[in-house]
Amino acid sequence: MASASVSVLAILLLGVAAVASAQLSATFYDMSCPRALATIRSTVAAAVSRDPRMGASLLRLHFHDCFVQGCDASVLLADTANFRGEQGSFPNRGSLRGFDVVDGIKAQVEAVCPRTVSCADILAVAARDSVVALGGSPYTVLLGRRDSTTASLTLANSDLPAPSSDLATLIGSFSRKGLSTTDMVALSGAHTIGQVQCANFRSRIYGEPNLNSSYAASLRANCSQSGGDGNLAPLDATPNAFDNAYFGDLLAQRGLLHSDQQLFNGGSTDALVRAYASSAAQFGSDFAAAMVRMGSIGVLTGNQGEIRLSCSKVN
Ligand code: HEM
Structure with missing residues (x-):
């Protein structure tokens, strides 16, 4: 009996933890990094005014992140000698742009708040700021995503829609x-x-x-x-x-x-x-x-994943 109620309690607690970890919030960085959003916005605005197409490329990066194992910045992990990530997949290879701009945003954000703002959140905010920089309507981005320590070439090939799709x-x-x-x-x-x-x-x-x-x-x-x-x-x-x-x-x-x-x-x-x-x-x-x-698909929150120091590689 006692052990049954302990396991009921454990299940309830697990349920609460799952709901809590699935939650993103608009105010996530208000205390920990109040300058995060303005820093991202000004870097995106500068990049888009240099190259207007960059706004499109940053928006697409967020989509290609979210559709492949969730919005966890997995798309940003570059291949290494012993790791093959998503960038070489059929939809991404020779096509995705903006990695250098994201690295630049991350460097600026690290300078104001070290080890605080995830690359996955940077992608979500940069996508919104790109839309706005090109004349679209502003909207509130929910925050609190964390970064993956993995990526999936297989899922990038299977889950991103092809232009030949009906x-x-x-x-x-x-x-x-x-x-x-x-x-x-x-x-x-x-x-x-x-x-x-x-x-x-x-x-x-x-x-x-x-x-x-x-x-x-x-x-x-x-x-x-x-x-x-x-x-x-x-x-x-x-x-x-x-x-x-x-x-x-x-x-x-x-x-x-x-x-x-x-x-x-x-x-x-x-x-x-x-x-x-x-x-x-x-x-x-x-x-x-x-x-x-779309920005809430499969997000890592709470203690899951990590805050990458450099968006292109795991810590
Ligand atoms: C509905 C299914 C979709 C298909 C089949 C598709 C496919 C494609 C393809 C084939 C390209 C051109 C890539 C190239 O030639 O290098 C492209 C570009 C683009 N896609 Fe999509 N896409 C889809 C949905 C989306 C969504 C949901 C978003 C964002 C919310 C998005 C954002 C973009 C943007 C902004 C570009 C231009 C990127 C640039 O100029 O760098 N697409 N898409």
Whole structure:
């Protein structure tokens, strides 16, 4: 009897610990590092004004972090002689940018508050600050993530959606991360900024019928059927402005990736794409809410993981 109630108590306590550790908070650094957020913001603003595309690249880093074993900065761990991380995975290799900017932010933050602010939180805040630097609406980022001591090349290859995905596949891959179809469409609106390499849209511009023909012709000029894999094209009409032009492009059959146009191709998400194309405010608020949910995927908190001293390697 006594031992039964002890184990009931233990289970209850474990449950409380699990709930507590799953909690992030907007005020997490208010006491321990009151200058953290301003430090990140000014470094991001400087990087984006030097290179506007960097805003897109930092936003994408947070997404590629969260979808692979949770928002734990695993994506930042660089390969070494005896460690292969996520950077060499198919979706990331030759494509992710911004690692140097993140290292610069971390150095600034370490200078004001040593061993306090995680790389995973830096990615979440830098993503928000990038959106804002490019004209998007501000939103509150929840904080308190800790950094992993591991990464997964296998999960990076399996869990990040491919640009060849159809709508059902996209819905499924977000749903496996606890995100709704609305979240998936809103988050895809991140493609309102940034650039894509020819290799990722070649099959679309040489053969897909649901693509505006004059747009396709202009893309073919800088993306031939063979060669020039790395040639860049903007993801929407205004690649340095965080607006809702992406959704207007989808209505005009000008989605650059196959996966983009899947959101408006006669299926269940057409109505939402129309709504976001006509209301920047609705897109902005759904995007912010979805970013907060994405930013909570699989987080390490409390005593889990560590606060890395350098984002590219474990302590
Ligand atoms: C819905 C499934 C998605 C697919 C299939 C997808 C795929 C891609 C691909 C193939 C690229 C171009 C990479 C290159 O050519 O180097 C790209 C770029 C980008 N993606 Fe996505 N993505 C998706 C969702 C997201 C989400 C949820 C976000 C952020 C919340 C995001 C943010 C970005 C940004 C900002 C860029 C441009 C990056 C830059 O210019 O450096 N994507 N995406």
